[in-house]
Amino acid sequence: MYYRYARGSGELTKLFSARPALDGKPLVKQWPQEIPSRDGLTLVSYLTLPHKADPEQDGKPNTPAPLVLHVHGGPWARDTYGYSSTPQWLANRGYAVLQVNYRGSTGFGKDFVNKSNFEWAGKMHEDLIDAVDWAVKQGITTADQVAIMGGSYGGYATLVGLTFTPDTFKCGVDVVGPSNLMTLFNTFPAYWASFMQQWYHRVGDPRTDEGKQKLLDRSPITHVDKIKKPLLIAQGANDPRVKQAESDQIVEAMKAKNIPVTYVLFPDEGHGFARSENSKAYTAAAEGFLGTCLGGRVEPIGKDLTGSSITVPVGADIVPGLPEALRSHTQAIKN
Structure with missing residues (x-):
């Protein structure tokens, strides 16, 4: 939603809705947080609470x-304030x-990024654990329901979390x-050649024995x-950055x-989901996987696979209703 703000009077005038399809939908607020890391960093974060836990929508959970x-x-990106699906x-x-926004996230200064150098599965992961501990102490959740x-x-962070x-x-969804990380480096696309020095400097250098180890x-x-703990892995077979072999x-x-x-494997997807049918x-x-793990609300799969290329080589029986949906599904692969 866009508004005009009059600095003199403080009056807000509604201009237009950027996403009119969402008007009137039961969306919840997003609450900025500053979470301290164990070594003194400030981790700018965002908390979204369900209506049941925060019926007043004041950012303070009742339960x-x-x-x-x-x-x-x-990891050189960041979460931002605003609507996210x-x-x-x-x-x-x-x-x-x-x-x-763990260390290495962009938008918080060069020093914040540099503090992530060689810290994959190290201090970058500790930041995430510190955030979980903070959420438990704040009464947002309990330690056994994360x-x-x-x-x-x-x-990768999901896989690190479970290992x-x-x-x-x-549970985890990757x-x-x-x-x-060794096979990841060995299979980066050729057009990343000019980008590799940053990976060697920030993640590790596989050109040396010490770096490989x-x-x-x-x-x-x-x-x-x-x-x-239970794990769901989703992969696009045509991913040029993180090859299917990483999941396989x-x-x-x-x-x-x-x-x-x-x-869950999609033969016509790459690094994420380009087709809405596959995303659905x-x-x-x-959703079914998380419902089994954490007990949240789950809608029956029904026709949600229609038009998608989804295959489930392993573990379909872990997700309620998925084996039945696959049996009646006609795979649709788009080139």
Whole structure:
């Protein structure tokens, strides 16, 4: 919604709605937060609370709610204040949503970015854990009702959450997240050649033996045997940045160790979902998965797979209604 603000009188005049389709819908407010990290940083974050937990919509929960820690990608990007579809969807289903600008996020100065150098699965992850601890202390959620989800780096953070801190999260949803930093580096697209020096400087240098070992140590695939909570992985088969092999290898490793996993694969998608039909199918699967894990509201899958290319090579039975929906689904692949 856009308004004109008169500085003299303080009067607001409504101009127009940027998203008229959302007018009158049961959206909830987003609340900016400043969360302290254990080493003294200020993590600018955003909290979205479901109506049930915050009926007054004053940003102060009356009762704890299951929480989804939604981690942004990049990592050299940031969450911002304003409408975002994923937090609104999750809040509508009964979840509190916390978005954290962990160290490495942009928009907070060069020093804040530099403090993330070589801290993948290190202090960058500690920032996320500090935010979860803060949410528990604030009565937003309870320690046994927290999920982690995200795409790209957020997917990596999800895998790190379930491997490096396996007791913190009740489940995880990883969308196109790398599981092995060595194979990630080896398969970056050729057009990223000019960008690689930044990766060597900020993440690790696989051109040295020491660098290779550090990258492997920070790779979730190295610690896969520590996973003990449910995991949903979504992947596009045509992803040029995070190849399908990144998801395949951790799924295979989990299968080999008899660790349950649900793998949702889209043969006509890349680094995320370009087709609305595929986005809807993923959302239906993720909603059912989170409902099983955290107990939030779930709509029956019904015809939500229609027009999508979704396949579920592993673990469809973990999501209620997904096997039945797949049996009647006609796959639609778009080139």
